[in-house]
Amino acid sequence: MKTKLIRVNDQHIDASLMREAGNIIKEGGLVAFPTETVYGLGGDALNPLSSEKIYRAKGRPSDNPLIVHIADMDDLGVIVREIPENAEKLAKTFWPGPLTMIFQKSNRVPYETTGGLDTVAVRMPMHPVARELIRAAGGFIAAPSANRSGRPSPTLAKYVTEDMDGRIDMIIDSGDVEIGLESTIVDLTTEEPTILRPGYITKQMLEEVLHEVEEDKTMMRADTGQAPKAPGMKYRHYAPKGDMTLVSGDAGRVAEYINEQIDFFKKQNKKTGVIGTDDNIAVYRADICKSVGKADDEKMIARKLYSVLREMDDEDVEIIYAESFGTSGIGQAIMNRLLKAAGHKVISV
Numbered sequence: 001m002k003t004k005l006i007r008v009n010d011q012h013i014d015a016s017l018m019r020e021a022g023n024i025i026k027e028g029g030l031v032a033f034p035t036e037t038v039y040g041l042g043g044d045a046l047n048p049l050s051s052e053k054i055y056r057a058k059g060r061p062s063d064n065p066l067i068v069h070i071a072d073m074d075d076l077g078v079i080v081r082e083i084p085e086n087a088e089k090l091a092k093t094f095w096p097g098p099l100t101m102i103f104q105k106s107n108r109v110p111y112e113t114t115g116g117l118d119t120v121a122v123r124m125p126m127h128p129v130a131r132e133l134i135r136a137a138g139g140f141i142a143a144p145s146a147n148r149s150g151r152p153s154p155t156l157a158k159y160v161t162e163d164m165d166g167r168i169d170m171i172i173d174s175g176d177v178e179i180g181l182e183s184t185i186v187d188l189t190t191e192e193p194t195i196l197r198p199g200y201i202t203k204q205m206l207e208e209v210l211h212e213v214e215e216d217k218t219m220m221r222a223d224t225g226q227a228p229k230a231p232g233m234k235y236r237h238y239a240p241k242g243d244m245t246l247v248s249g250d251a252g253r254v255a256e257y258i259n260e261q262i263d264f265f266k267k268q269n270k271k272t273g274v275i276g277t278d279d280n281i282a283v284y285r286a287d288i289c290k291s292v293g294k295a296d297d298e299k300m301i302a303r304k305l306y307s308v309l310r311e312m313d314d315e316d317v318e319i320i321y322a323e324s325f326g327t328s329g330i331g332q333a334i335m336n337r338l339l340k341a342a343g344h345k346v347i348s349v
C-alpha cells in the first residue's frame with residue numbers, strides 16, 4: 001500500500017484535504033492525524049473492519065481496546081449507554097482536551113473497537129485538525145497512538161512515517177504536538193471515578209471538579225499482584241530496544257552512579273546512553289547523551305520524552321540510564337511512562 005503524506009497547517013486548515021482524509025476513513029481506510037497529546041491512527045470507530053485494520057497496522061493484540069474520538073458533545077449519546085453526572089462535569093471542564101473517559105458502550109460500538117469489552121473509552125480532542133477530521137469522517141474515529149505496538153507514541157509525523165509507511169492510507173503532518181504524552185484515562189463505570197492512566201490532566205485537577213478520584217494502584221508500581229485496569233497498560237509499551245534503568249536520588253550521586261555504570265558497560269563494548277536534563281547532561285560519559293530539557297520544566301520534559309526514547313533506538317543504544325523526575329503535576333505521567341520503559345527497574349542511590 002502506498003501511504004499518502006499530506007501537510008495541513010493547523011492555523012489555516014485546507015477543507016478539501018480534510019474532506020479527502022475524511023472520505024478515506026468513511027470508506028474503511030486508515031489515516032494518521034495529529035492530536036494535542038500524540039499522533040493517532042484513525043479508522044471508523046463504528047466499522048468493525050476498520051478496527052481490525054488498526055490492530056493489524058499496529059501489530060497490536062486485539063484485546064487492547066481503542067479510544068473513540070468525537071468532536072461534538074451531542075455525539076456522545078450515540079456511543080454510550082448513559083452519561084453519568086460525573087462525566088458531564090468532567091466534560092464541561094476538560095473537553096475538548098487530553099482527557100479520556102470510560103463509559104458503558106451502546107450497541108452502535110462494535111466489540112472489535114472495544115477489544116471485546118462492554119465499556120468504551122471516549123475522548124474529545126482539542127487539536128483543530130483532529131476535530132475537523134472527526135467531523136469529515138462522520139463523527140466517530142477510533143484511534144490508538146500511531147506507533148507500531150511496543151514503540152513510543154509518535155510526537156512528530158516523521159515518527160508515524162517510520163512506523164506506518166506502507167501500512168496505512170494517509171498521514172497528516174501538522175508539525176509537533178503540544179503535550180507529548182497520551183491522555184489521562186478516567187473510568188466512570190466504577191463506584192469511585194478511577195484514573196487508569198496518568199496524563200496532563202492530573203488527579204488534583206480532576207478532584208477540583210469531582211469530590212474524590214481513585215488511582216489504579218498498578219500505575220506507579222509493579223508489585224501489586226494486580227493486572228492494570230486499562231488493558232493496554234499491561235504491555236511493556238513505551239520501551240526502547242535497549243536495556244533501560246532509572247536512577248533516583250540526589251542529583252550529584254545519581255550522576256556519579258550512572259557514570260560508574262557507563263564505564264563498566266563501555267569496557268564490555270556496549271553502546272551506552274543517558275537520558276538526563278540540561279542541568280547536568282554534560283557530565284555524563286555515555287556514547288549518546290540526550291537531554292529532555294530543564295529539570296524544573298515538566299511540560300517540556302513531557303514533550304521531549306518520547307522523541308528522546310526513539311533517538312536511543314535510532315542510535316542502537318544497548319544500555320540506557322535515565323535520571324528520574326518528581327511526580328507532581330504531569331511529573332506523575334512522565335514517571336509512569338519512564339517506569340514502563342524501564343520495566344520498573346529503578347535504582348535508588
Ligand code: TXA
Nearest residue numbers: 037039040065119120121144145182183230231232233
Ligand atoms: O492521547 C491519547 O489518548 C492518544 C491519542 C491518539 O488520542 N491515544 C492513545 O490510544 O493513547 P492508545 O490506544 O495508545 O491507548 C489507549 C489506552 C490503552 O491502554 C487501552 O487499554 C485503554 O486506553 N482503554 C481503551 N478502552 C478502554 C476501556 N474500555 N477500558 C479500559 N481501558 C481502555
Ligand code: MG
Nearest residue numbers: 144145153182
Ligand atoms: Mg498507545
